[in-house]
Amino acid sequence: MTTPASAPAGGPSAPLVVRTVPVDLADLPLLELLPEQDPVSWLRRGEGVVGWGVAARLETSGATRFSDAVKWWSETVARATVDDQVGEPGTGLVCFGAFAFADEPGDSVLVVPQVIVGRRGDRTWLTTVSVEAPPLTPTGTPRPPVGLSFSDGARNGEEWMTVVAEAVQRIASGALEKVVLARDLIVTTDEPLDVRWPLRRLADQYEMCWTFHVDGLFGATPEMLVRRERGLVTSRVLAGTIRRTGDDDRDLALAATLARSSKDLEEHEYAVRSVADALEPHCSSMNVPEAPFVLHLPNVMHLATDVNGVVHDVATSLELAESLHPSAAVGGTPTPAAVALIAEIEGMPRDRYAGPVGWMDASGDGEWGIALRSAMVTGSGVRLFAGCGIVASSDPEAELAESQAKFVPVRDALEAG
Numbered sequence: 001m002t003t004p005a006s007a008p009a010g011g012p013s014a015p016l017v018v019r020t021v022p023v024d025l026a027d028l029p030l031l032e033l034l035p036e037q038d039p040v041s042w043l044r045r046g047e048g049v050v051g052w053g054v055a056a057r058l059e060t061s062g063a064t065r066f067s068d069a070v071k072w073w074s075e076t077v078a079r080a081t082v083d084d085q086v087g088e089p090g091t092g093l094v095c096f097g098a099f100a101f102a103d104e105p106g107d108s109v110l111v112v113p114q115v116i117v118g119r120r121g122d123r124t125w126l127t128t129v130s131v132e133a134p135p136l137t138p139t140g141t142p143r144p145p146v147g148l149s150f151s152d153g154a155r156n157g158e159e160w161m162t163v164v165a166e167a168v169q170r171i172a173s174g175a176l177e178k179v180v181l182a183r184d185l186i187v188t189t190d191e192p193l194d195v196r197w198p199l200r201r202l203a204d205q206y207e208m209c210w211t212f213h214v215d216g217l218f219g220a221t222p223e224m225l226v227r228r229e230r231g232l233v234t235s236r237v238l239a240g241t242i243r244r245t246g247d248d249d250r251d252l253a254l255a256a257t258l259a260r261s262s263k264d265l266e267e268h269e270y271a272v273r274s275v276a277d278a279l280e281p282h283c284s285s286m287n288v289p290e291a292p293f294v295l296h297l298p299n300v301m302h303l304a305t306d307v308n309g310v311v312h313d314v315a316t317s318l319e320l321a322e323s324l325h326p327s328a329a330v331g332g333t334p335t336p337a338a339v340a341l342i343a344e345i346e347g348m349p350r351d352r353y354a355g356p357v358g359w360m361d362a363s364g365d366g367e368w369g370i371a372l373r374s375a376m377v378t379g380s381g382v383r384l385f386a387g388c389g390i391v392a393s394s395d396p397e398a399e400l401a402e403s404q405a406k407f408v409p410v411r412d413a414l415e416a417g
């Protein structure tokens, strides 16, 4: 089911008028430009794209959510008039998207902002879509969250551990090899959340991650499902996690343990294989490293592998994301059995958690991360998510502790002060 809606000024089928020009903002962080109303963001280490306003929007759901979005985007691109004076990936017409994890329940969205500001290396640009160029000045400090109160989501910790134990049993019975189980945490606030507050804190504290916000879904994900850029494709696969202790020497020793842990290496191998198998039909050559590296984040460390390839077909970044989703990093192995088990025992709707989130330009180049270390803004607050890969040797208590560690980025980012 799709519900297209277009520029308020232009009516449903008015072509978009797009203009990209270079701008000089010195080192001004792009997040400082965002107004409170309708901000979108995709940033890592100060580079990426942000935007605001709604020039066009598509809502879709169900099994055809990706193909609906691909079709709508190609039609929107075909009808647009574009004057692009910069010519980088992410210039000209750009959409931002957030997709539901499962066919049901959950809805998915593509948004074309009215104003987009991008930065790549020393180049910064402004794109306007059917509006006049606005002044690019800092919008001031966002409002801190007021009256935060945390409570269990669909299951409390004890209940979630029994679900993990059930999954371990199913794995032991040979029904599947790995399943990723998630839980949620509810935060209520006295006043509606100004999402720019957690975004700034996430961007500052998780600079190895992509800080995103699209239509209420925000977070800082360390996992790149797929980037397509000028014929090259990259995916950063994560699986295998250890919590940090705050003591650097101890963390280094733990990192070495992680790199040798057969449980984590096994879990990682499933995830890399699922990504490599899904990309292979689209690529003429691929590089799949034999051993992972350890990615250090402030809260956890992960086993990580960057898979690279040369794309030989015309698949857009979103089509590649569709073929990769859900990877074993967020679904399991084999995928159909894992997805069925998630629906059977997880006990909560994932909605857009662990779905693809990111952006795409008119050529189909773009970046789609996996919406992890994320939360969804609800009417009265925020719903936080965290999940863990379960394999035969998983221990429910350790998985619960890992899920707590994965709540930390968003939880801390919501704290005032």
Ligand SMILES: C=C(O[C@@H]1C=C(C(=O)O)C=C[C@H]1O)C(=O)O
Binding pocket: 180, 182, 223, 238, 239, 240, 241, 302, 329, 330, 372, 373, 385, 386, 387, 388, 389, 390, 406
């Ligand atoms: C599912 C999540 O993370 C995924 C699961 C991991 C694991 O089980 O080791 C590691 C990174 C992610 O691929 C999450 O953060 O919610």
